[in-house]
Amino acid sequence: MxxxxxxxxxRSISPNEEFNLTFNxxxxxxxxxxxxTDEKIxxxxxxxWHQNCFVCAQCFRPFPEGIFYEYEGRKYCEHDFxxxxxxxxxxxxxxxxxxxxxxxxxxxxxxxFTCNNCQLLLADVGFxxxxxxxxxxxxxxxxxxxxxRKMTCHKCKSIxxxxxxxxxxxxxxxxxxxxxxxxxxxxxxxxxxxxELYCLKxxxxxxxxxxxxxxxxxxxEARVVRALGKTWHPHHFVCGKCERPFHGSRxxxxxxxxxxxxxxxxxxxxxxxxxxxxxxxxxxxxxNKSWCPEHFSCFGCxxxxxxxxxxxxxxxxxxxxxxxxxxxSEFKKRLTNNTSST
Numbered sequence: 001m002x003x004x005x006x007x008x009x010x011r012s013i014s015p016n017e018e019f020n021l022t023f024n025x026x027x028x029x030x031x032x033x034x035x036x037t038d039e040k041i042x043x044x045x046x047x048x049w050h051q052n053c054f055v056c057a058q059c060f061r062p063f064p065e066g067i068f069y070e071y072e073g074r075k076y077c078e079h080d081f082x083x084x085x086x087x088x089x090x091x092x093x094x095x096x097x098x099x100x101x102x103x104x105x106x107x108x109x110x111x112x113f114t115c116n117n118c119q120l121l122l123a124d125v126g127f128x129x130x131x132x133x134x135x136x137x138x139x140x141x142x143x144x145x146x147x148x149r150k151m152t153c154h155k156c157k158s159i160x161x162x163x164x165x166x167x168x169x170x171x172x173x174x175x176x177x178x179x180x181x182x183x184x185x186x187x188x189x190x191x192x193x194x195x196e197l198y199c200l201k202x203x204x205x206x207x208x209x210x211x212x213x214x215x216x217x218x219x220x221e222a223r224v225v226r227a228l229g230k231t232w233h234p235h236h237f238v239c240g241k242c243e244r245p246f247h248g249s250r251x252x253x254x255x256x257x258x259x260x261x262x263x264x265x266x267x268x269x270x271x272x273x274x275x276x277x278x279x280x281x282x283x284x285x286x287x288n289k290s291w292c293p294e295h296f297s298c299f300g301c302x303x304x305x306x307x308x309x310x311x312x313x314x315x316x317x318x319x320x321x322x323x324x325x326x327x328x329s330e331f332k333k334r335l336t337n338n339t340s341s342t
Contacts, residue, residue, distance in 0.1 A: 028053050056080055103127065104134055115139055163188035167197060181205075193218065212236050228253060239263055287313055298323055 027034055030053035035041055042049040055062055058080035069081040076084065082095040089096050090106035091113070101108040101123050110123040116133040128140035135143065151160040154170035165174040165188055177186045181202035191203040204211050209218040213230030214237070225232040225246075238245050241263035252264035259267065265278040270290035272279055277292070284291040284307075297304045298311065300323030305311055311318040314335065324332070 030054070058084065099123075104129065104132075117142075165190050165197075167192060168195075191216065214238075227251070228256065228258065241267065287316060287318060300326075 026048055028050045029047045030049060033050070035048070035050070040051050042051055042054040044054075054075075056068070056077040057074040058076055061077065063075075063077050067078060068075045069078060070076075071081070071085060082097070086095040086097060087100055087107035088094065089109045089112050090104075091108060094109070096107060096109055099110050101110055101113045103113060103122075108123075111121065113122050113127075113134070114120060115122055115127070115136040117135055117139040120136045120139075122134060122136060125136065127134045128137060129135075130140055130143050151164050151171040152158065153160050153164075153173045153176070154167075155172055155176050158173075160171060160173055163174070164171040165177065165186060166172075167177070174187045174190060175185050177190065177197050178184065179186060179190070179199040179202055180196040181198055184199050186197060186199060189200045190197050191200060192198075193203060193206055198206070200216065203216070206218065209220070210224055210231035211217065212219050212233045213228070214232060219231060219233055221233070223234050225234050225237040227237060234247065235245050237258065239251070239260040240257040241259055244260065246258070246260065250261055251258045252261060253259070254264065254268050270279050270283050271277060272283075272292040272295050273289040274291060274295035274297075279290060279292055284293045284296045286296060293306070294304065296306070296318065298320035299314075299317040300319050303320055303322075305318065305320060310321050312321070312324045312335075313319075314324075
């Protein structure tokens with residue numbers, strides 16, 4: 001923003017002084033009137049003003065101590081210039097006169113733009129934005145290290161750069177252990193049973209203790225859910241959609257996943273062509289549609305029909321034999337021709 005500042009330089013012009021102007025032709029820049037011979041005139045940058053006309057373009061008051069700011073050809077006192085054009089510092093809230101630091105979608109005094117952690121001045125050294133914080137390079141490196149800090153193996157005390165094994169609530173490299181049964185080197189899938197570690201295969205074969213199909217841990221409580229060819233903790237046998245336990249209520253299976261009745265019908269069930277409701281039980285299929293068994297009836301006389309009933313299709317709806325026989329012969333002939341043509 002090109003801004004000029006100046007100090008009022010007024011002086012009285014007498015007829016004896018030699019100036020390159022003629023009072024008969026000179027006019028005030030603001031009001032356009034001429035000047036009296038003995039009048040006090042303000043001369044700034046070659047422009048002449050009545051003393052009363054040389055005022056702030058915003059508040060129309062004389063310039064305090066003769067100091068003014070000029071922007072786009074208009075002169076302002078210091079206060080109004082700040083209010084109209086000077087940005088405010090995001091830190092202290094004061095007007096910024098002079099150098100402005102634009103960063104983090106805000107304006108700052110150079111001395112106010114500091115590191116969020118160590119308060120180092122960032123105006124001349126640069127900064128790194130992490131989240132909503134401006135940090136110096138040293139503090140940003142510390143933040144990154146803290147965010148990426150990894151587990152330390154409880155046995156060898158080195159960093160674990162791979163999936164770890166949790167044994168007695170301490171992290172370990174899996175290769176520090178072998179399966180108690182087959183002695184194969186363990187990985188992150190290892191399981192603990194009675195203070196010993198086993199590979200997943202041997203863990204599933206442990207004695208007669210059932211293994212939960214969800215958490216893969218022994219079911220040591222009295223109640224066991226047996227479903228889908230597996231055993232489950234009661235609280236782990238849940239609907240694949242709402243994840244609520246069945247607690248003995250009926251469940252439905254789709255592609256090996258159990259669902260409660262509500263979500264099974266909502267996700268995979270059929271709606272009855274007649275009542276438009278989800279078919280809770282067995283569905284009756286006919287005319288490429290699904291029907292509740294009690295709703296598959298003649299659209300003429302509403303008599304109920306089943307798989308053994310003979311019916312005819314009229315306008316994609318089932319009609320019993322009796323109703324069909326009552327139809328005009330010409331209409332039945334047209335139906336037969338349309339059926340044979342398709």
